[in-house]
Amino acid sequence: MKDSAIGSVVLNPYADALMSLAQSQNLVDEFGSNCADLLGLLDESPELNQILANPIVKIADKKAILGKIVTDKIHPFMANFLMILVDRRRIGYLAGICKRYQAALRDLKGIVLAEVTSAVALTDAQTQSVRDRVQGMTSAASVEIETKIDPDIIGGVIIKVGSQVIDSSLRAEIRRLGLSIA
Template sequence: MRSAIATEEIAAPYAEALMSVAQSHNLTEAFGNDARGLVGLLEESEQLRTFLENPFIPGEGKKAVINRILGDDTNPLFRNFLMLLVDRKRIYVLSAVCQQYLALLRELNQTVLAEVTSAVPLSDAQQQAVREKVIAMTNAREVELSQKIDRDLIGGVIIKVGSQVVDASLRGQLRRLSLRLSGS
């Protein structure tokens, strides 16, 4: 098992190189869409992650699977980048590279990532309200939402932006009330 810190250190130069290629060809958003798709796929499929991380599977087999996954609409430069990761035996850092690329893209676009945890999926109006709250907190130009469901919250939301956490959940309100009452 590789350490997360080592993986991030290996992934950083690759993410920066991918960003450099994307900027020089005016493809930052297209690469961002491809990276988001791959991150989602890798999060959903344990089998795919295991396959790509297996050092005993030849590179040609990994390339064939990647080509099948990507389809025809993926930019050739992005596809070639993935083939380079296979050739350099760095495909195991694919998820980290894509996540770091997306972080660089958010920084470039002055967009912040808000991780929103709620008891139920948020409606479009609620998502917009969260975006407005985060923009007011951070002065960012745009907000990208990452939503998670936690049935234990009962109601409300927890919003995490960087190191800031806004706990507007019913569970959090009850905990604060309990602390105030026990402190009296």
């Protein structure tokens, strides 16, 4: 199944339902924070992700694991949502659902996500410079920065905002120079 098909069939309806619940209970920001915590947990523990996605692991075992790990760290409504995902055998899509929820939250608040790839970690001043540049380009209320480190770009940064990519990496400059010489 293609990613877009998974998105329209599984991820979007669950993320939309979560957003609807959050809006009706005035918990939009708290659920956003819960989603960020859950994504961090899944990133830190690939084993947890494998257990949750494994159809052989019993539903009761998955609920017990989630109960021990996250129940007291997230809102009770979010904990109930996770249990529904387990019951419906959709817990393996948790990361995608959380990412879709966060995207909907950014849209709701007028926040733009800028994915910044650099060869080394950016300083606070550099991050603020990127934030200001993206905010000027998009006229967004706010800019959220997601950073990645890729030593292969040699130097500079690659900024991706939606479908727009600004590649000011040294690797791209070398490639452009090579094309102009050829």
